[in-house]
Amino acid sequence: MGLYIGDKMMKYEEWSKLARKVSKKSLWMLHFCTGCGAIEMPPVMTSRYDMERFGIAPMATPRQADVLLITGYLTVKTLRRVIQVYEQMQSPKYVIAFGSCTINGGMYWDSYNTIKHLEKYIPVDVYIAGCMPRPEGIINAFIKLMELIDEGKARGWEKYQKYYDKYKENQRRVFNFEIEGENEEY
């Protein structure tokens, strides 16, 4: 597969390198803020920290977005919605996990109804540690994601396709603790 430009054929690798160079400059973000981090997002979007100067813009629906930003803890019930939203997004798609709760459960480490490791259920490209991370931290994470995309290392979406069964198995295991009859779809 390739594209002819002038005499020589452009290789598929070169072509996708160009696509990565372009797409790192335009990251459209869907912020899934059911956890506690939502209050950090308005300063990042508006005049104080202004994320639009990096080409990052908030989007309204998962179909239009490239980056899923998940703030804070996720209950089992919310995880179901996160997975639906993640699967609606168009690849290449990336996930940024925000706050300690997505890394190891944070202050909810012994809670009965939150998940501890987001990585088990959907592939995460960049983590932001802290409780709460500052707006600078969010922008820093986006710049790190840009570097990873440029180097071709942000391959979470390919991992999800490759190990789909494993991810589904993990998801099913956590949903089985929920009420009978509600876990038909997963």
Next chain:
Amino acid sequence: MDMIGMAITIAILIAYAIIGSCVGLLFMGIGRKIIARVHNRVGPPFYQNFIDVAKLLSKKTNISHGWIFDLALLFSISGILLTLLFLPIGGVQLLSMEGDAFLILYLLAIPALGFALGAGASGNPNAGVGVMRALVMMLSYELPFIITLIALMIYYDTTSLATIVKMQSINGVKSWAITMPPFMLAAFAADMALQGMLMEQPFDIPVAPHEIASGPMVEFGGKYLGSLMLYKAIALVAETTLFVDLFLGGGVILHGRFAFVINFFVWFALIFLLFVISILIAASFPRFRIEQAFSFYWKYEAIIAAVSLIWVYILVIK
């Protein structure tokens, strides 16, 4: 048609599509920059929208919702290109006929209906609400716009866009329609109608991202959203050009063999000015609800347009 003629026609069409989308994307980028400066932000670079479209077109998965969803975008883009061919740009008009001022109104409705068809085919309730609002908005801004168009037709005694542009360019800037008092009123009404056509604030309720999740665009992603952005870019150029043709003499200030080069730049400056005015209005006003927008157009704008129509009629019969 012979082969060479057909090849030239196809080449001109492609050139129009490329120029239209490039100018439109450049304007949208500059518009984002202006809005950012109004908000006291740095804002994205002016070429940000080119990057956005390139990124959307390079997406790897693209969800379709059936063949109507696929064809609707083609419908929109071809409709807006046809509109662009009928509009004089710097005095150069590729297709023309008697009565094309009426034809333009129908042609401008085609892309909007195609867009509505695609949004409806996606089956999303937000898209349905957005399409309903977009159609009500179209119904509202077309009344004042048609009244101003009729005033122009009565004054210049023609239904041809080419003649309207030609009559206004006899004495250069001095004979532009906007220099006459009745048409100043009409131009104000038409500019507000333009704001609704461009779907900028305060008339952006059909695509309000916070209320109905960007309305008709809710199910568009990847290459579909990229083509939609290209369509919006060309539509921006076509709609501002229509205003320039009607009130600002199509940007024609010189006559002669190579005058079209200068006229082209004047046209470009004028549509840019119109776009900046519309962006500044958008940056300073909040959004109207749909019934507020409707009553704004049908009460105040329609009355302003009707006053200019009566004024013109009195001028003509005297």
